[in-house]
Amino acid sequence: MKIFKTKSDLKKYLSEVKKTHKSIGFVPTMGALHEGHLSLIKHAQKKNNVTVVSVFVNPTQFDNKEDLEKYPQTLENDVKLLESINCDALFAPSVKEIYEDNITSDTFNFDGLEYQMEGKFREGHFDGVGTIVKTLFEIVEPDVAYFGKKDFQQLQIIKKMVEKHNLPVKIKGRPIFREEDGLAMSSRNTRLTKEYREAAPFIYKILKKAKKKFGIKSANDVTEWVKKQFNKHPLLELEYFTIADEETLETVDVINLSADYRGFIAVFAGDIRLIDNIRF
Structure with a gap:
């Protein structure tokens, strides 16, 4: 596997x-990296001649400085995992390489997708996401980019960004990868204490029960049940x-049989924030 630290070296390759x-x-x-990431990479390898993975903890998408400081960084182990599945290239730049001396986000208009769910609780988050993903697309110039559906709102926002900026890349969403007990795989899971790790599968358990109730009870009733x-x-x-329309991400009031819906959830396990979703 080839490892690149600079934009110029990666672009040359x-x-x-x-x-x-x-x-x-x-x-x-x-x-x-965890098995969820590896499943994305393996799928990319099946569908493309060359697969590039980037590892970059993007400071502009963190609304909480402490969360940024505590975010797990395990580059040495990440390299071993990528080598074990014969990844072609890794781009692991420094913050300075990406942002030089100006660590700020561009401002984006995602047609309102950015104001739903995560956008209500994480100020500036999606401007940070848009900034880094657009930058990486301009560096790598991929034919196809792959994202997990755990961050479903992010996936829809990236699709919108590609559409509005006419970027020549196809965006593919891939299924959520889960632990055996149902917990959605996340890099943040490594920070959970034993007690919180044992409690966390409750999130998916409730999502599955909410899915069964949806269609029998109103969206508001299901939401209130989850809160309880x-x-x-x-x-x-x-x-x-919240139960939201997959396309608009707007919370549903009246069910439209021609629309697709998803239940979205964010939960704190101590100071660690976990998100998940399930198609309804």
């Missing part, structure tokens, strides 16, 4: 790849639960 008309698959990550379940839980604190 990829320009040679493009000369042979090989397709480039791209998986952007913030590192602390977390109010009774001794460890987990619900930040939000």
